[in-house]
Amino acid sequence: MNKNRFKFLAIAALLFGSIACTDAERAKIGGLGDEFKVELINCDGTxxxxxxxxxxxxxxxxxxxYFFKEKETGKLIEVTGNLVITKL
Structure with a gap:
C-alpha cells in the first residue's frame, strides 16, 4: 500500500470514528485528566x-x-450508591 493511500485511509477512519460517536460518548472519552465533582445522594435526596x-x-x-483519586488528599476513593458525577 502506498504512503498516500495509507494516510487517506487513516484520516477516513478517524473521521468516521468521530462522526459515529454521540456527544455524550465523545465527552466521556475526552474526560481523561479533567476534574469531576462526585456527590453521594442520601435517601432523602440531600x-x-x-x-x-x-x-x-x-x-x-x-x-x-466508581473509583477515583481525590484531589484534596490524593487518596483512592471507592464509592457506590446514588451518585451524581459532574465534569468541572
Missing part, C-alpha cells in the same frame, strides 16, 4: 458527601461502584 477528583472517575465492568 447530598451526603462531596468529593472532587483529580482525574477521570471510573467504574469497573463487574462492579456497581
Amino acid at each position: 447530598v451526603g458527601r462531596t468529593w472532587i477528583s483529580s482525574g477521570k472517575v471510573l467504574s469497573e465492568e463487574t462492579s456497581d461502584g
Whole structure:
C-alpha cells in the first residue's frame, strides 16, 4: 500500500470514528485528566458527601461502584450508591 493511500485511509477512519460517536460518548472519552465533582445522594435526596477528583472517575465492568483519586488528599476513593458525577 502506498504512503498516500495509507494516510487517506487513516484520516477516513478517524473521521468516521468521530462522526459515529454521540456527544455524550465523545465527552466521556475526552474526560481523561479533567476534574469531576462526585456527590453521594442520601435517601432523602440531600447530598451526603462531596468529593472532587483529580482525574477521570471510573467504574469497573463487574462492579456497581466508581473509583477515583481525590484531589484534596490524593487518596483512592471507592464509592457506590446514588451518585451524581459532574465534569468541572
